[in-house]
Amino acid sequence: MSTRHKLFTLVLLLIFSLSLSAHSNEDPIKDLAKSHARLKVSQQSFDTLKNRDDQYENLLKQVKYLQTSIFILRSLIVKDYSHVKENMSKYKLDYIAEVDKSLKSFHETLEQMKDTMND
DSSP: OOHHHHHHHHHHHHHHGGGSOOOOSSOHHHHHHHHHHHHHHHHHHHTTOOSHHHHHHHHHHHHHHHHHHHHHHHHHHHHHOTTOOGGGOTTOOOHHHHHHHHHHHHHHHHHHHHHHHHO
16 A cells, blocks of 8 residues: 555545544543543654554554544533533533644644655
């Protein structure tokens, strides 16, 4: 599979997976923390991978974890309404800060993708 085809597949995966389930519905805060932890491990291990296929698989995992985080946050916002402030949230969660953290991680993943494609 060519590098461009793999990148195209990643983008399609990201776009079309919006209909997937966000989390287990047990404890969204624990699900969110688990997703962030898995993402961090994958991002930290990326630089140790020398094989392009392993890097590609790692990036797919990162995209999956980022999607999961965004879906969980979206679900929480829908439940609490977008105008609810942290001190009004039943989860005591700053939604905007969590979205920002997810977007920052997503940016890091995209930079790694770019580095991989440029090698």
